[in-house]
Amino acid sequence: MPELPEMETYRNLLARIVVGQKILEVQVQREKTVNVPVDEFISKVQNSTITAVNRRAKHLLFHLDNGYTLLLHLMLDGWMFYGTEEEKPDRSTQVVLTFGTNSLYFIGLRLGYLHLLDEKQLQDRLSDYGPEPFDPRLDEERFHHLLKRRRAVLKPTLVDQKILAGIGNCYADEFCFHAGILPYRKTADLTEADTTRLLHAMRFILNDGMRHGGYMEFPLYAGDTLTGGYNDQCRVYDRGGEPCLQCGQPIVQEELASRKVFYCTHCQH
Known part of the structure:
Protein backbone atom coordinates (compact mmCIF):
# COMPACT_ATOMS: atom_id res chain seq x y z
CA MET A 1 0.00 0.00 0.00
CA SER A 127 -10.47 14.30 11.86
CA ASP A 128 -9.34 10.99 13.41
CA TYR A 129 -5.84 10.96 11.98
CA GLY A 130 -2.83 11.41 14.20
CA PRO A 131 -0.01 13.91 13.65
CA GLU A 132 2.10 13.86 10.51
CA PRO A 133 5.67 12.56 11.00
CA PHE A 134 7.11 15.96 10.02
CA ASP A 135 4.73 18.03 12.16
CA PRO A 136 7.04 20.56 13.88
CA ARG A 137 5.00 20.12 17.06
CA LEU A 138 5.99 16.45 17.15
CA ASP A 139 9.18 16.96 19.11
CA GLU A 140 11.17 14.30 20.96
CA GLU A 141 9.17 14.67 24.18
CA ARG A 142 5.77 14.46 22.47
CA PHE A 143 6.85 11.51 20.34
CA HIS A 144 8.07 9.68 23.45
CA HIS A 145 4.73 10.15 25.22
CA LEU A 146 2.80 9.32 22.04
CA LEU A 147 4.37 5.87 21.94
CA LYS A 148 4.70 5.18 25.67
CA ARG A 149 1.05 5.82 26.50
CA ARG A 150 -0.14 3.11 24.12
CA ARG A 151 1.36 0.19 26.05
CA ALA A 152 1.35 -1.93 22.90
CA VAL A 153 3.73 -3.56 20.43
CA LEU A 154 5.86 -1.09 18.48
CA LYS A 155 5.14 -1.88 14.82
CA PRO A 156 1.31 -2.04 15.09
CA THR A 157 1.53 1.26 16.98
CA LEU A 158 3.63 2.92 14.28
CA VAL A 159 1.19 1.95 11.49
CA ASP A 160 -1.93 2.97 13.43
CA GLN A 161 -3.17 6.02 11.52
CA LYS A 162 -4.82 7.43 14.64
CA ILE A 163 -1.39 7.64 16.25
CA LEU A 164 0.84 8.60 13.29
CA ALA A 165 -0.50 9.51 9.86
CA GLY A 166 1.02 8.11 6.69
CA ILE A 167 3.15 5.23 8.00
CA GLY A 168 2.69 1.67 6.71
CA ASN A 169 4.42 -1.70 6.66
CA CYS A 170 7.47 -0.86 4.57
CA TYR A 171 8.71 2.29 6.22
CA ALA A 172 7.89 1.14 9.76
CA ASP A 173 10.25 -1.81 9.25
CA GLU A 174 12.85 0.40 7.63
CA PHE A 175 13.09 2.99 10.37
CA CYS A 176 12.98 0.35 13.11
CA PHE A 177 16.04 -1.16 11.41
CA HIS A 178 17.70 2.24 11.03
CA ALA A 179 17.12 2.93 14.75
CA GLY A 180 18.37 -0.54 15.75
CA ILE A 181 15.10 -1.40 17.53
CA LEU A 182 13.13 -4.61 17.09
CA PRO A 183 9.58 -4.01 15.77
CA TYR A 184 8.00 -6.26 18.40
CA ARG A 185 9.35 -4.27 21.34
CA LYS A 186 6.68 -3.15 23.81
CA THR A 187 6.24 0.61 23.59
CA ALA A 188 6.00 0.85 27.38
CA ASP A 189 9.56 -0.50 27.61
CA LEU A 190 11.08 2.07 25.25
CA THR A 191 13.44 4.56 26.83
CA GLU A 192 13.63 8.22 25.87
CA ALA A 193 16.86 7.40 24.04
CA ASP A 194 15.00 4.71 22.07
CA THR A 195 12.14 6.97 21.01
CA THR A 196 14.48 9.84 20.17
CA ARG A 197 16.51 7.53 17.96
CA LEU A 198 13.30 6.22 16.39
CA LEU A 199 11.97 9.72 15.69
CA HIS A 200 15.16 10.75 13.88
CA ALA A 201 15.28 7.42 12.03
CA MET A 202 11.67 7.86 10.93
CA ARG A 203 12.32 11.28 9.47
CA PHE A 204 15.56 10.22 7.83
CA ILE A 205 13.98 7.17 6.16
CA LEU A 206 10.87 9.05 5.02
CA ASN A 207 13.02 11.83 3.55
CA ASP A 208 15.15 9.21 1.82
CA GLY A 209 12.01 7.54 0.49
CA MET A 210 10.74 10.82 -0.94
CA ARG A 211 14.14 11.69 -2.39
CA HIS A 212 14.12 8.40 -4.31
CA GLY A 213 10.45 8.63 -5.38
CA GLY A 214 9.00 5.97 -3.06
CA TYR A 215 8.53 2.37 -4.09
CA MET A 216 5.55 2.60 -6.48
CA GLU A 217 6.07 0.10 -9.28
CA PHE A 218 4.73 2.19 -12.18
CA PRO A 219 5.82 5.62 -13.50
CA LEU A 220 3.30 8.46 -13.26
CA TYR A 221 3.89 9.57 -16.84
CA ALA A 222 6.01 8.64 -19.85
CA GLY A 223 9.60 9.55 -19.06
CA ASP A 224 9.08 9.63 -15.28
CA THR A 225 12.38 8.39 -13.84
CA LEU A 226 11.69 9.32 -10.21
CA THR A 227 8.67 7.26 -9.17
CA GLY A 228 9.67 3.88 -7.73
CA GLY A 229 13.33 4.65 -7.14
CA TYR A 230 13.22 3.57 -3.50
CA ASN A 231 12.63 -0.10 -4.39
CA ASP A 232 16.35 -0.84 -4.34
CA GLN A 233 17.00 1.16 -1.17
CA CYS A 234 15.09 -1.03 1.30
CA ARG A 235 17.38 -2.58 3.89
CA VAL A 236 14.99 -5.14 5.40
CA TYR A 237 11.49 -4.81 3.95
CA ASP A 238 10.53 -7.69 1.62
CA ARG A 239 14.03 -9.17 2.01
CA GLY A 240 13.18 -12.15 4.19
CA GLY A 241 15.98 -14.76 4.16
CA GLU A 242 18.41 -12.46 2.34
CA PRO A 243 21.63 -11.38 4.08
CA CYS A 244 21.48 -8.20 6.12
CA LEU A 245 23.35 -5.46 4.28
CA GLN A 246 25.03 -4.42 7.55
CA CYS A 247 26.00 -7.70 9.18
CA GLY A 248 25.28 -10.49 6.69
CA GLN A 249 22.89 -12.36 8.98
CA PRO A 250 19.64 -13.52 7.28
CA ILE A 251 16.74 -11.07 7.52
CA VAL A 252 13.87 -12.55 9.52
CA GLN A 253 10.36 -12.51 8.04
CA GLU A 254 7.43 -13.13 10.37
CA GLU A 255 3.85 -12.01 10.91
CA LEU A 256 2.98 -9.53 13.61
CA ALA A 257 -0.63 -8.48 14.17
CA SER A 258 -1.56 -10.00 10.77
CA ARG A 259 1.13 -7.96 9.00
CA LYS A 260 4.42 -9.05 7.50
CA VAL A 261 7.39 -7.83 9.46
CA PHE A 262 11.08 -7.88 8.52
CA TYR A 263 14.05 -7.33 10.83
CA CYS A 264 17.59 -8.33 11.70
CA THR A 265 18.11 -9.93 15.11
CA HIS A 266 21.79 -8.95 15.11
CA CYS A 267 21.38 -5.25 14.23
CA GLN A 268 18.12 -4.63 16.11
CA HIS A 269 17.66 -5.07 19.83
Whole structure:
Protein backbone atom coordinates (compact mmCIF):
# COMPACT_ATOMS: atom_id res chain seq x y z
CA MET A 1 0.00 0.00 0.00
CA PRO A 2 1.39 3.43 -0.89
CA GLU A 3 2.63 5.31 2.16
CA LEU A 4 3.73 8.87 2.85
CA PRO A 5 6.75 8.94 0.46
CA GLU A 6 4.74 7.48 -2.42
CA MET A 7 1.85 9.91 -1.95
CA GLU A 8 4.24 12.85 -1.48
CA THR A 9 5.96 11.89 -4.73
CA TYR A 10 2.59 11.86 -6.47
CA ARG A 11 1.65 15.17 -4.83
CA ASN A 12 4.82 16.92 -5.92
CA LEU A 13 4.65 15.66 -9.49
CA LEU A 14 0.92 16.24 -9.94
CA ALA A 15 1.09 19.75 -8.46
CA ARG A 16 3.34 20.72 -11.37
CA ILE A 17 1.09 19.03 -13.94
CA VAL A 18 -2.59 19.49 -13.07
CA VAL A 19 -2.86 22.54 -10.81
CA GLY A 20 -4.57 25.31 -12.76
CA GLN A 21 -5.93 22.87 -15.33
CA LYS A 22 -9.64 22.65 -16.11
CA ILE A 23 -11.23 19.19 -16.08
CA LEU A 24 -12.95 19.02 -19.46
CA GLU A 25 -14.36 15.50 -19.19
CA VAL A 26 -14.97 12.96 -16.44
CA GLN A 27 -15.47 9.22 -16.93
CA VAL A 28 -16.50 6.92 -14.09
CA GLN A 29 -16.16 3.30 -15.10
CA ARG A 30 -16.69 1.76 -11.67
CA GLU A 31 -19.53 3.20 -9.61
CA LYS A 32 -18.19 1.86 -6.30
CA THR A 33 -15.04 3.94 -6.69
CA VAL A 34 -17.00 7.15 -6.05
CA ASN A 35 -19.26 8.00 -3.11
CA VAL A 36 -22.12 9.78 -4.87
CA PRO A 37 -24.25 8.89 -7.90
CA VAL A 38 -22.15 8.95 -11.05
CA ASP A 39 -24.22 11.72 -12.66
CA GLU A 40 -23.74 13.92 -9.60
CA PHE A 41 -20.01 13.18 -9.48
CA ILE A 42 -19.58 14.12 -13.13
CA SER A 43 -21.70 17.26 -12.91
CA LYS A 44 -19.73 18.62 -9.94
CA VAL A 45 -16.26 17.68 -11.16
CA GLN A 46 -16.50 18.34 -14.90
CA ASN A 47 -15.63 21.91 -15.89
CA SER A 48 -14.06 22.61 -12.51
CA THR A 49 -10.40 23.61 -12.13
CA ILE A 50 -7.88 21.96 -9.81
CA THR A 51 -6.53 24.69 -7.53
CA ALA A 52 -4.17 22.62 -5.37
CA VAL A 53 -3.00 19.08 -4.68
CA ASN A 54 -2.30 18.26 -1.03
CA ARG A 55 -1.68 15.17 1.05
CA ARG A 56 -2.99 14.02 4.43
CA ALA A 57 -1.84 10.66 5.78
CA LYS A 58 -2.05 8.25 2.80
CA HIS A 59 -4.63 10.38 0.97
CA LEU A 60 -4.23 12.82 -1.88
CA LEU A 61 -6.56 15.82 -1.93
CA PHE A 62 -7.44 17.45 -5.26
CA HIS A 63 -8.99 20.81 -4.37
CA LEU A 64 -11.45 22.20 -6.92
CA ASP A 65 -12.40 25.80 -7.55
CA ASN A 66 -16.08 25.08 -6.75
CA GLY A 67 -15.31 24.31 -3.09
CA TYR A 68 -15.29 20.53 -3.41
CA THR A 69 -12.31 18.21 -2.91
CA LEU A 70 -11.55 14.86 -4.50
CA LEU A 71 -10.17 12.61 -1.76
CA LEU A 72 -8.07 9.75 -3.13
CA HIS A 73 -6.97 6.62 -1.31
CA LEU A 74 -5.13 4.09 -3.46
CA MET A 75 -5.33 1.25 -0.91
CA LEU A 76 -3.46 -1.93 -1.94
CA ASP A 77 -3.37 -1.98 -5.73
CA GLY A 78 -4.19 1.54 -6.88
CA TRP A 79 -1.96 3.84 -8.92
CA MET A 80 -2.21 6.68 -11.41
CA PHE A 81 -1.00 7.55 -14.89
CA TYR A 82 -1.01 10.94 -16.62
CA GLY A 83 -0.78 11.11 -20.39
CA THR A 84 -2.52 10.38 -23.65
CA GLU A 85 -4.75 7.43 -24.46
CA GLU A 86 -1.92 5.99 -26.56
CA GLU A 87 0.58 6.24 -23.68
CA LYS A 88 -1.77 4.81 -21.06
CA PRO A 89 -0.81 1.34 -19.78
CA ASP A 90 -3.08 -1.50 -20.87
CA ARG A 91 -4.92 -1.65 -17.56
CA SER A 92 -8.55 -1.08 -16.63
CA THR A 93 -9.32 2.38 -15.28
CA GLN A 94 -11.97 3.26 -12.73
CA VAL A 95 -12.03 7.06 -13.15
CA VAL A 96 -10.55 9.30 -15.85
CA LEU A 97 -10.13 13.08 -15.61
CA THR A 98 -9.42 14.61 -19.01
CA PHE A 99 -7.71 17.99 -19.39
CA GLY A 100 -7.33 18.07 -23.17
CA THR A 101 -4.97 15.74 -24.99
CA ASN A 102 -3.80 14.38 -21.61
CA SER A 103 -5.83 12.63 -18.94
CA LEU A 104 -5.25 11.48 -15.38
CA TYR A 105 -6.11 7.79 -15.18
CA PHE A 106 -6.96 6.18 -11.84
CA ILE A 107 -6.03 2.53 -12.13
CA GLY A 108 -6.48 -0.52 -9.90
CA LEU A 109 -8.91 1.06 -7.44
CA ARG A 110 -10.45 -2.30 -6.54
CA LEU A 111 -10.35 -1.34 -2.86
CA GLY A 112 -9.35 2.29 -3.26
CA TYR A 113 -11.66 5.23 -3.86
CA LEU A 114 -12.00 8.76 -5.21
CA HIS A 115 -14.62 10.56 -3.11
CA LEU A 116 -16.17 13.95 -3.73
CA LEU A 117 -16.48 15.89 -0.47
CA ASP A 118 -17.46 19.38 0.60
CA GLU A 119 -15.35 21.19 3.20
CA LYS A 120 -17.21 19.89 6.25
CA GLN A 121 -17.28 16.32 4.95
CA LEU A 122 -13.55 16.52 4.30
CA GLN A 123 -12.80 17.78 7.80
CA ASP A 124 -14.96 15.04 9.32
CA ARG A 125 -13.28 12.34 7.23
CA LEU A 126 -9.76 13.39 8.25
CA SER A 127 -10.47 14.30 11.86
CA ASP A 128 -9.34 10.99 13.41
CA TYR A 129 -5.84 10.96 11.98
CA GLY A 130 -2.83 11.41 14.20
CA PRO A 131 -0.01 13.91 13.65
CA GLU A 132 2.10 13.86 10.51
CA PRO A 133 5.67 12.56 11.00
CA PHE A 134 7.11 15.96 10.02
CA ASP A 135 4.73 18.03 12.16
CA PRO A 136 7.04 20.56 13.88
CA ARG A 137 5.00 20.12 17.06
CA LEU A 138 5.99 16.45 17.15
CA ASP A 139 9.18 16.96 19.11
CA GLU A 140 11.17 14.30 20.96
CA GLU A 141 9.17 14.67 24.18
CA ARG A 142 5.77 14.46 22.47
CA PHE A 143 6.85 11.51 20.34
CA HIS A 144 8.07 9.68 23.45
CA HIS A 145 4.73 10.15 25.22
CA LEU A 146 2.80 9.32 22.04
CA LEU A 147 4.37 5.87 21.94
CA LYS A 148 4.70 5.18 25.67
CA ARG A 149 1.05 5.82 26.50
CA ARG A 150 -0.14 3.11 24.12
CA ARG A 151 1.36 0.19 26.05
CA ALA A 152 1.35 -1.93 22.90
CA VAL A 153 3.73 -3.56 20.43
CA LEU A 154 5.86 -1.09 18.48
CA LYS A 155 5.14 -1.88 14.82
CA PRO A 156 1.31 -2.04 15.09
CA THR A 157 1.53 1.26 16.98
CA LEU A 158 3.63 2.92 14.28
CA VAL A 159 1.19 1.95 11.49
CA ASP A 160 -1.93 2.97 13.43
CA GLN A 161 -3.17 6.02 11.52
CA LYS A 162 -4.82 7.43 14.64
CA ILE A 163 -1.39 7.64 16.25
CA LEU A 164 0.84 8.60 13.29
CA ALA A 165 -0.50 9.51 9.86
CA GLY A 166 1.02 8.11 6.69
CA ILE A 167 3.15 5.23 8.00
CA GLY A 168 2.69 1.67 6.71
CA ASN A 169 4.42 -1.70 6.66
CA CYS A 170 7.47 -0.86 4.57
CA TYR A 171 8.71 2.29 6.22
CA ALA A 172 7.89 1.14 9.76
CA ASP A 173 10.25 -1.81 9.25
CA GLU A 174 12.85 0.40 7.63
CA PHE A 175 13.09 2.99 10.37
CA CYS A 176 12.98 0.35 13.11
CA PHE A 177 16.04 -1.16 11.41
CA HIS A 178 17.70 2.24 11.03
CA ALA A 179 17.12 2.93 14.75
CA GLY A 180 18.37 -0.54 15.75
CA ILE A 181 15.10 -1.40 17.53
CA LEU A 182 13.13 -4.61 17.09
CA PRO A 183 9.58 -4.01 15.77
CA TYR A 184 8.00 -6.26 18.40
CA ARG A 185 9.35 -4.27 21.34
CA LYS A 186 6.68 -3.15 23.81
CA THR A 187 6.24 0.61 23.59
CA ALA A 188 6.00 0.85 27.38
CA ASP A 189 9.56 -0.50 27.61
CA LEU A 190 11.08 2.07 25.25
CA THR A 191 13.44 4.56 26.83
CA GLU A 192 13.63 8.22 25.87
CA ALA A 193 16.86 7.40 24.04
CA ASP A 194 15.00 4.71 22.07
CA THR A 195 12.14 6.97 21.01
CA THR A 196 14.48 9.84 20.17
CA ARG A 197 16.51 7.53 17.96
CA LEU A 198 13.30 6.22 16.39
CA LEU A 199 11.97 9.72 15.69
CA HIS A 200 15.16 10.75 13.88
CA ALA A 201 15.28 7.42 12.03
CA MET A 202 11.67 7.86 10.93
CA ARG A 203 12.32 11.28 9.47
CA PHE A 204 15.56 10.22 7.83
CA ILE A 205 13.98 7.17 6.16
CA LEU A 206 10.87 9.05 5.02
CA ASN A 207 13.02 11.83 3.55
CA ASP A 208 15.15 9.21 1.82
CA GLY A 209 12.01 7.54 0.49
CA MET A 210 10.74 10.82 -0.94
CA ARG A 211 14.14 11.69 -2.39
CA HIS A 212 14.12 8.40 -4.31
CA GLY A 213 10.45 8.63 -5.38
CA GLY A 214 9.00 5.97 -3.06
CA TYR A 215 8.53 2.37 -4.09
CA MET A 216 5.55 2.60 -6.48
CA GLU A 217 6.07 0.10 -9.28
CA PHE A 218 4.73 2.19 -12.18
CA PRO A 219 5.82 5.62 -13.50
CA LEU A 220 3.30 8.46 -13.26
CA TYR A 221 3.89 9.57 -16.84
CA ALA A 222 6.01 8.64 -19.85
CA GLY A 223 9.60 9.55 -19.06
CA ASP A 224 9.08 9.63 -15.28
CA THR A 225 12.38 8.39 -13.84
CA LEU A 226 11.69 9.32 -10.21
CA THR A 227 8.67 7.26 -9.17
CA GLY A 228 9.67 3.88 -7.73
CA GLY A 229 13.33 4.65 -7.14
CA TYR A 230 13.22 3.57 -3.50
CA ASN A 231 12.63 -0.10 -4.39
CA ASP A 232 16.35 -0.84 -4.34
CA GLN A 233 17.00 1.16 -1.17
CA CYS A 234 15.09 -1.03 1.30
CA ARG A 235 17.38 -2.58 3.89
CA VAL A 236 14.99 -5.14 5.40
CA TYR A 237 11.49 -4.81 3.95
CA ASP A 238 10.53 -7.69 1.62
CA ARG A 239 14.03 -9.17 2.01
CA GLY A 240 13.18 -12.15 4.19
CA GLY A 241 15.98 -14.76 4.16
CA GLU A 242 18.41 -12.46 2.34
CA PRO A 243 21.63 -11.38 4.08
CA CYS A 244 21.48 -8.20 6.12
CA LEU A 245 23.35 -5.46 4.28
CA GLN A 246 25.03 -4.42 7.55
CA CYS A 247 26.00 -7.70 9.18
CA GLY A 248 25.28 -10.49 6.69
CA GLN A 249 22.89 -12.36 8.98
CA PRO A 250 19.64 -13.52 7.28
CA ILE A 251 16.74 -11.07 7.52
CA VAL A 252 13.87 -12.55 9.52
CA GLN A 253 10.36 -12.51 8.04
CA GLU A 254 7.43 -13.13 10.37
CA GLU A 255 3.85 -12.01 10.91
CA LEU A 256 2.98 -9.53 13.61
CA ALA A 257 -0.63 -8.48 14.17
CA SER A 258 -1.56 -10.00 10.77
CA ARG A 259 1.13 -7.96 9.00
CA LYS A 260 4.42 -9.05 7.50
CA VAL A 261 7.39 -7.83 9.46
CA PHE A 262 11.08 -7.88 8.52
CA TYR A 263 14.05 -7.33 10.83
CA CYS A 264 17.59 -8.33 11.70
CA THR A 265 18.11 -9.93 15.11
CA HIS A 266 21.79 -8.95 15.11
CA CYS A 267 21.38 -5.25 14.23
CA GLN A 268 18.12 -4.63 16.11
CA HIS A 269 17.66 -5.07 19.83
